[in-house]
Amino acid sequence: MINFNSEIQDSDLQVTVSNRSFLYGDGVFETLKIVNNKILFFEDHYFRLMASMRIVRMEIPMSFTMEYLEEQILKLVDVLNINDSARVRFTVFRNEGGFYLPTDNSISFVIQATKLENKNYKILKSQFEVDLYKDFIVPKQLLSTLKTANKITHVTASIFAKENQLDSCLLINETKNVIEAANGNLFMLMGNSLITPPISEGCLNGIMRKQIIALAKQLGSVEVVEAAISPFDLQKADELLITNVIIGIQPITKYRKKEFEVKLSNQLLEKLNSSIEA
Incomplete structure (x- = not known):
């Protein structure tokens, strides 16, 4: 129906x-x-x-x-x-x-x-590997930030991920900065800074992105920063995570040869579920 x-x-x-x-x-x-x-x-x-x-x-x-x-x-x-x-x-x-x-x-x-089987958010996959998708780019423009019926870049990136035994792909813009994943917004923990690309980079103006920014600020242990992320930054990151309204938070555990922690992801997930139950 x-x-x-x-x-x-x-x-x-x-x-x-x-x-x-x-x-x-x-x-x-x-x-x-x-x-x-x-x-x-x-x-x-x-x-x-x-x-x-x-x-x-x-x-x-x-x-x-x-x-x-x-x-x-x-x-x-x-x-x-x-x-x-x-x-x-x-x-x-x-x-x-x-x-x-x-x-x-x-x-x-x-x-x-x-x-949906689960009311609460939980990490659905304990191992989650990604790589860059470079066949097509997401331009820095207002339309890129909207959920429109034209998502062919995300479709082809998802197919690329499946063909290469990956769980998802990270998308780039015309200046070769990483802006988001094929299935959600991207956050990167580097030291005490939780970094996510600003909307001006062309990433989706995500609803869960907004929630995670607010929850991370409540933690007090990290500084939330909106800044461009280069592919080189990914290799130096402590954690990477993908967010969207359906999955909540999905930590990235591997990018190329680099493996990542999931500590902050678990902290944010606990706060996210508490905020829903409140």
Whole structure:
């Protein structure tokens, strides 16, 4: 079942070949986690979605209040009986018509949901190896920071990782700085500094990225710094970790010949779960 424009449908949405998200990647989306019938970090998701729609010049319906979108999401997970723990994708796409230039900027939305096994965040893989992906770059631009329907670089990076027996890949921008992983934002611990690339480097304006920055500042043992990360920095790091809303935190244990600790990852994971339960 899905929720298409506020109507629960029994089957998956059958898009036409004229769908603009299919033709041009003309869509934006949010991936959300539900725990005990509550959407985690929903206010952050909502405002990021509204900002994304404005940036790509979509017409935001008057009905798109935070309360309305929350109602539509929870309505679907309730029907599916997975409101204790679920993964939700909320996709907004411009309606059919036109070529590169749309005939209008009105939108439709579709909500999909699947069950998650775990309510609390935990480290899913004890061994997690990555390498750089250099076939394509993520440019330093505002569109790179959004969750749009055009994620072909992340798709090809994920395929590259599988082909090379890696768990994920790290992406670079045009100045060859490392900006994020194929599956989330990147943090690097070097000494007492927890470093993550600034949004100006082209990385996703991640919801979990924001949470981890706030939680790390509460620890008192590390200084949170937003700064560019070069591939050479990775070899000198004490820890590397990937963050997103679904996995929470995934420590990187190996990059090329360098192996990393997971101490800070475990500390942050404990604080993250405590903040959710509070």
